[in-house]
Amino acid sequence: DIPEVTTVARIVQGQAILRSEKNAIGVVVKGVDRENKELEDVRKFIVEGQYDLSDVAVPEVEGGVPSIVIGRPLARMLAVEVGESVQLISPVLKKQKLGFLPREAESLPFIVRGLFSAGMNDFDTQLALVDLKAAQTLYHMENTVSGISIRLRDVDHADRIKSLVAMRLGYPFVAASWIDMNRTFFSALKVEK
Numbered sequence: 001d002i003p004e005v006t007t008v009a010r011i012v013q014g015q016a017i018l019r020s021e022k023n024a025i026g027v028v029v030k031g032v033d034r035e036n037k038e039l040e041d042v043r044k045f046i047v048e049g050q051y052d053l054s055d056v057a058v059p060e061v062e063g064g065v066p067s068i069v070i071g072r073p074l075a076r077m078l079a080v081e082v083g084e085s086v087q088l089i090s091p092v093l094k095k096q097k098l099g100f101l102p103r104e105a106e107s108l109p110f111i112v113r114g115l116f117s118a119g120m121n122d123f124d125t126q127l128a129l130v131d132l133k134a135a136q137t138l139y140h141m142e143n144t145v146s147g148i149s150i151r152l153r154d155v156d157h158a159d160r161i162k163s164l165v166a167m168r169l170g171y172p173f174v175a176a177s178w179i180d181m182n183r184t185f186f187s188a189l190k191v192e193k
Contacts (some may be wrong), residue, residue, distance in 0.1 A: 004153050005161070011146065011148065012132060013031075014144050014146065016091075023036060023078050025077055028126050042069070047115055047116060049114035052067055055067065065111050066109075067134075070125060071116055086109070162177040
Protein backbone atom coordinates (compact mmCIF):
# COMPACT_ATOMS: atom_id res chain seq x y z
CA ASP A 1 0.00 0.00 0.00
CA ILE A 2 3.02 2.30 -0.55
CA PRO A 3 2.66 3.73 -4.08
CA GLU A 4 6.43 3.96 -4.74
CA VAL A 5 6.88 0.19 -4.20
CA THR A 6 6.84 -1.89 -7.40
CA THR A 7 8.02 -5.30 -6.15
CA VAL A 8 8.21 -7.12 -2.83
CA ALA A 9 10.08 -10.42 -2.77
CA ARG A 10 11.16 -12.93 -0.13
CA ILE A 11 14.90 -13.63 0.09
CA VAL A 12 17.31 -15.79 2.04
CA GLN A 13 20.71 -14.21 2.44
CA GLY A 14 23.77 -15.51 4.25
CA GLN A 15 27.48 -16.05 4.14
CA ALA A 16 29.09 -19.20 2.82
CA ILE A 17 32.23 -20.58 1.28
CA LEU A 18 32.09 -21.34 -2.44
CA ARG A 19 34.53 -24.14 -3.24
CA SER A 20 35.75 -25.54 -6.52
CA GLU A 21 38.41 -28.19 -7.08
CA LYS A 22 41.03 -25.42 -7.28
CA ASN A 23 40.03 -22.79 -4.70
CA ALA A 24 37.62 -21.70 -1.94
CA ILE A 25 36.28 -18.16 -1.47
CA GLY A 26 33.89 -16.53 0.99
CA VAL A 27 30.69 -15.26 -0.66
CA VAL A 28 27.33 -13.73 0.10
CA VAL A 29 24.61 -16.12 -0.98
CA LYS A 30 21.31 -14.60 -2.05
CA GLY A 31 18.44 -17.04 -2.41
CA VAL A 32 15.75 -15.56 -4.64
CA ASP A 33 12.37 -16.59 -6.00
CA ARG A 34 12.89 -17.56 -9.65
CA GLU A 35 9.56 -15.95 -10.57
CA ASN A 36 10.55 -12.55 -9.13
CA LYS A 37 10.31 -9.85 -11.83
CA GLU A 38 13.00 -7.86 -9.99
CA LEU A 39 15.57 -10.36 -11.23
CA GLU A 40 14.98 -9.49 -14.86
CA ASP A 41 17.60 -6.75 -14.38
CA VAL A 42 20.19 -9.42 -13.56
CA ARG A 43 19.70 -10.95 -17.01
CA LYS A 44 21.18 -7.89 -18.72
CA PHE A 45 24.48 -8.45 -16.87
CA ILE A 46 24.86 -12.12 -17.94
CA VAL A 47 28.02 -12.48 -20.04
CA GLU A 48 28.26 -16.28 -20.23
CA GLY A 49 25.67 -19.03 -19.92
CA GLN A 50 22.20 -17.94 -18.83
CA TYR A 51 20.32 -16.60 -15.87
CA ASP A 52 18.58 -19.82 -14.87
CA LEU A 53 18.18 -20.94 -11.26
CA SER A 54 16.18 -24.10 -12.00
CA ASP A 55 17.63 -27.46 -10.97
CA VAL A 56 19.88 -29.25 -13.45
CA ALA A 57 18.88 -32.83 -14.26
CA VAL A 58 21.71 -35.19 -13.32
CA PRO A 59 21.14 -38.97 -13.71
CA GLU A 60 22.70 -39.96 -10.38
CA VAL A 61 20.91 -37.25 -8.32
CA GLU A 62 17.17 -37.59 -7.75
CA GLY A 63 15.47 -34.24 -8.31
CA GLY A 64 18.59 -32.74 -9.89
CA VAL A 65 21.31 -30.38 -8.70
CA PRO A 66 20.52 -26.74 -7.87
CA SER A 67 21.93 -23.97 -10.07
CA ILE A 68 24.10 -21.02 -9.14
CA VAL A 69 24.86 -17.78 -10.98
CA ILE A 70 28.09 -15.98 -10.03
CA GLY A 71 30.26 -13.11 -11.23
CA ARG A 72 32.77 -13.81 -13.97
CA PRO A 73 35.71 -12.57 -11.82
CA LEU A 74 34.61 -14.96 -9.04
CA ALA A 75 34.44 -17.82 -11.56
CA ARG A 76 37.99 -16.99 -12.67
CA MET A 77 39.24 -17.01 -9.06
CA LEU A 78 37.61 -20.43 -8.60
CA ALA A 79 38.81 -21.61 -12.04
CA VAL A 80 35.30 -22.79 -13.01
CA GLU A 81 33.21 -22.38 -16.13
CA VAL A 82 29.52 -22.59 -16.95
CA GLY A 83 28.32 -26.18 -16.55
CA GLU A 84 30.86 -27.11 -13.88
CA SER A 85 30.09 -28.12 -10.31
CA VAL A 86 30.93 -26.15 -7.15
CA GLN A 87 30.14 -26.68 -3.46
CA LEU A 88 28.48 -24.13 -1.20
CA ILE A 89 29.47 -24.59 2.43
CA SER A 90 27.42 -22.76 5.06
CA PRO A 91 28.28 -22.35 8.71
CA VAL A 92 25.05 -23.50 10.36
CA LEU A 93 24.33 -22.78 14.02
CA LYS A 94 22.49 -25.20 16.28
CA LYS A 95 20.32 -23.87 19.13
CA GLN A 96 21.50 -25.01 22.56
CA LYS A 97 20.30 -24.20 26.07
CA LEU A 98 23.05 -21.59 26.42
CA GLY A 99 22.62 -19.98 22.98
CA PHE A 100 23.81 -21.01 19.54
CA LEU A 101 26.77 -23.28 18.86
CA PRO A 102 28.32 -24.14 15.50
CA ARG A 103 27.54 -27.56 14.15
CA GLU A 104 29.02 -29.41 11.22
CA ALA A 105 28.93 -27.17 8.15
CA GLU A 106 26.32 -27.89 5.50
CA SER A 107 27.78 -28.52 2.04
CA LEU A 108 25.65 -28.70 -1.10
CA PRO A 109 26.67 -29.15 -4.73
CA PHE A 110 25.58 -26.55 -7.32
CA ILE A 111 26.00 -26.31 -11.09
CA VAL A 112 27.25 -22.98 -12.47
CA ARG A 113 24.56 -21.89 -14.97
CA GLY A 114 25.59 -18.34 -15.70
CA LEU A 115 28.23 -15.69 -15.14
CA PHE A 116 27.45 -12.01 -14.72
CA SER A 117 29.49 -8.84 -14.85
CA ALA A 118 27.79 -5.91 -13.12
CA GLY A 119 30.91 -3.75 -13.20
CA MET A 120 31.05 -3.46 -9.40
CA ASN A 121 33.85 -5.47 -7.82
CA ASP A 122 31.92 -6.29 -4.62
CA PHE A 123 29.08 -7.87 -6.59
CA ASP A 124 31.23 -9.53 -9.24
CA THR A 125 33.58 -11.20 -6.75
CA GLN A 126 31.36 -11.87 -3.73
CA LEU A 127 27.75 -12.51 -4.78
CA ALA A 128 26.27 -15.95 -5.52
CA LEU A 129 22.64 -16.17 -6.66
CA VAL A 130 20.66 -19.36 -6.04
CA ASP A 131 17.01 -20.38 -5.94
CA LEU A 132 15.13 -19.50 -2.74
CA LYS A 133 14.40 -23.16 -1.90
CA ALA A 134 18.06 -24.15 -2.36
CA ALA A 135 19.11 -21.36 0.04
CA GLN A 136 16.47 -22.47 2.56
CA THR A 137 17.92 -25.99 2.38
CA LEU A 138 21.51 -24.73 2.71
CA TYR A 139 20.69 -22.67 5.82
CA HIS A 140 18.12 -25.10 7.34
CA MET A 141 15.39 -22.47 7.15
CA GLU A 142 12.52 -24.71 5.98
CA ASN A 143 9.83 -22.29 4.73
CA THR A 144 11.17 -19.15 6.43
CA VAL A 145 13.21 -16.30 4.93
CA SER A 146 15.86 -13.94 6.23
CA GLY A 147 14.35 -10.83 4.66
CA ILE A 148 12.27 -9.18 2.03
CA SER A 149 13.55 -7.17 -0.89
CA ILE A 150 11.56 -4.10 -1.90
CA ARG A 151 11.97 -2.41 -5.25
CA LEU A 152 10.95 1.22 -5.80
CA ARG A 153 9.96 3.27 -8.85
CA ASP A 154 12.51 5.93 -7.86
CA VAL A 155 15.70 5.01 -5.98
CA ASP A 156 15.93 8.53 -4.58
CA HIS A 157 13.01 7.70 -2.27
CA ALA A 158 14.90 4.80 -0.62
CA ASP A 159 15.63 6.48 2.72
CA ARG A 160 12.06 7.76 3.14
CA ILE A 161 10.55 4.37 2.28
CA LYS A 162 13.08 2.65 4.56
CA SER A 163 11.80 4.75 7.46
CA LEU A 164 8.16 3.90 6.64
CA VAL A 165 8.96 0.17 6.43
CA ALA A 166 10.94 0.26 9.68
CA MET A 167 8.02 1.92 11.49
CA ARG A 168 5.52 -0.61 10.13
CA LEU A 169 7.64 -3.66 10.90
CA GLY A 170 8.85 -2.53 14.33
CA TYR A 171 11.22 -4.40 16.63
CA PRO A 172 13.07 -6.80 16.08
CA PHE A 173 13.09 -6.14 12.32
CA VAL A 174 15.66 -3.91 10.62
CA ALA A 175 15.17 -1.95 7.40
CA ALA A 176 18.17 -1.04 5.23
CA SER A 177 18.29 0.87 1.93
CA TRP A 178 20.57 0.16 -1.01
CA ILE A 179 22.67 3.10 0.21
CA ASP A 180 23.10 1.47 3.65
CA MET A 181 24.05 -1.84 2.04
CA ASN A 182 26.69 -0.27 -0.21
CA ARG A 183 28.38 2.12 2.22
CA THR A 184 31.87 0.84 1.31
CA PHE A 185 31.28 1.67 -2.35
CA PHE A 186 30.02 5.17 -1.60
CA SER A 187 32.90 5.79 0.83
CA ALA A 188 35.36 4.78 -1.91
CA LEU A 189 33.66 7.22 -4.33
CA LYS A 190 34.08 10.05 -1.80
CA VAL A 191 37.77 9.22 -1.37
CA GLU A 192 38.28 9.22 -5.15
CA LYS A 193 36.60 12.64 -5.47
